[in-house]
Amino acid sequence: MELTWGEDFAALTDVSKSVFARYSPLDDRSNTVPFAEQVRQFAELGWLQLADPSGTGDESASLGTIAAIFVEMGRALAQTPLLDLTVARDAAILAGSPTATALAARIGDGDAVVVPAFGTENWGSAVSVTGGSATGRVLGVEYADQAESLLVHAVADGESLLLLVDSAEVSVEAMPNIGGHPTFSVTLTDVAMTDQRTLARGSAADHxxxxxxxxxxxxxxxxxxxxxxxxxxxxxxxxxxxxxxxxxxxxxxxxxxxxxxxxxxxxxxxxxxxxxxxxxxxxxxxxxxxxxxxxxxxxxxxxxxxxxxxxxxxxxxxxxxxxxxxxxxxxxxxxxxxxxxxxxxxxxxxxxxxxxxx
Missing domain, CATH: 1.20.140.10 (Butyryl-CoA Dehydrogenase, subunit A, domain 3)
Structure with missing residues (x-):
């Protein structure tokens, strides 16, 4: 296997270095960039729509190319919502439904702030749907306090669901940590399910x-x-x-x-x-x-x-x-x-x- 980064890796590296210099605590601990400004800047740079994980985009950058941005983000130790927004957009594109596709476009344009709340075995998170309502808790959700909506992984009768839940319908609680990471617990209590809210189900949601x-x-x-x-x-x-x-x-x-x-x-x-x-x-x-x-x-x-x-x-x-x-x-x-x-x-x-x- 040829182990090379993407074609435009070097070009993205140069841009990313200058961008994340504003975010890095390594040279100046007082560096702060407002959340809304971060989202706006990423959208203007086109970073929220660089890739099409479905493989159908004609001008889609490879994952190896996009990695250039995140290498520099790690080098600067910059805390930004870029990864969360990227994962949310990828999941929406892969869900494939008309509602999900429209949502992905809005995330890519910076018009919708959506973060993933998938939960992991490590966090012990779980959301279940019974009687037409979703209930459960997802731990370790980044920027949940700033998000307009969340993409939630839920299970109904053994079938996976990918749900779009408005932040006003959930309870968000900060999870303090030594690194000061913007991490939150998100609790859903009898959130009503609708067809419009379900972006994918079954194997499509799992994928x-x-x-x-x-x-x-x-x-x-x-x-x-x-x-x-x-x-x-x-x-x-x-x-x-x-x-x-x-x-x-x-x-x-x-x-x-x-x-x-x-x-x-x-x-x-x-x-x-x-x-x-x-x-x-x-x-x-x-x-x-x-x-x-x-x-x-x-x-x-x-x-x-x-x-x-x-x-x-x-x-x-x-x-x-x-x-x-x-x-x-x-x-x-x-x-x-x-x-x-x-x-x-x-x-x-x-x-x-x-x-x-x-």
Whole structure:
């Protein structure tokens, strides 16, 4: 498999660097861009409609190309709703119904702020439909306090439903966390179901949610890669500047090994991310490449901050240091990916599935 990013990756990288400089806390902790302005800027840049996950768009960018934006987003540690809006639009396009298609167009134009509330096994979320009403709770929903509507995965008599629920019909509660991520609990209580609200059901709903989630995981892994490369730069620079025992600490092999571990994991994450993006673009389904990528991204998120703290020692825990910002982000990424209890067994399973299909 040719492991290359998309054709316009470099061009998008240059633009993304300048955009996310405004959002990054690494150079200025006071950097804040209002939510509405973020959505407007992403829409004006065309970032909300770069790709058509259905594969029917004539000018649709590849997933590997779009990843350029998210690599730089991770490098800047920028907190934005771009990933959530992208996943919501992808799911709406894949749902395929007229209502869903119209919704996708509005998200792409920046006229509708919709975030996914799919829930995951890791969060233990569940929404069920009985008697024509939806009830349940979805945890870990980002920007639920700013969204106009939510795309909710619900189950009715064993059948999946993809529902569009107005934010005024749900209860939103903040979930405080050490990283300050805009994460919320969304509770549905007897929300009435209508045909207009149901964007897809059965296998169509499962396909839309699964593929949109796979694509979202690829873009999240791209963020991990970008963050790893930025953290590597910071750690190497510190090892060159910090002097102890008569010279820079970077001259010690133990420090060099730690920097090397960050570099290796970040680059391996890049390779897995490109492989998963290519599989999705060419076949419409990235499993099990996405599973391998997720496991590597978990490992990278964990190891890169561990190694960086080892090199920076006590100063890395100081509020003035940026290292702890990467730690906060890495912990969230680990949880988002599921942080498998047994990485080795899941990796072996994914590799076996790949080679059995060759």
């Amino acid at each position: 839309a949610i699964d593929l949109a989630s796979q694509r979202g995981d690829v873009l999240r892994a791209a963020q991990v890669h970008g963050a790893g490369m930025r953290l590597l730069d910071m750690t190497v620079r510190y090892a060159q500047q910090r002097h102890q025992f008569g010279g820079a600490i970077g001259r010690f092999q133990a420090v060099q090994y730690l920097c090397t571990d960050i570099a290796v994991n970040a680059h391996v994450t890049s390779a897995h991310t490109r492989a998963a993006a290519t599989a999705i673009d060419t076949t419409g389904d990235g499993r099990p490449y996405v599973d391998l990528m997720r496991n590597q991204a978990i490992l990278t998120a964990r190891e890169m901050v561990h190694c960086a703290h080892e090199v920076h020692a006590g100063i890395g825990y100081m509020v003035e240091s940026n290292v702890h910002l990467f730690t906060d982000a890495a912990k969230r990424w680990q949880f988002d990916f599921g942080d498998a209890a047994d990485l080795n067994s899941s990796i072996v399973s994914a590799i076996t599935e790949i080679y059995e299909g060759v």
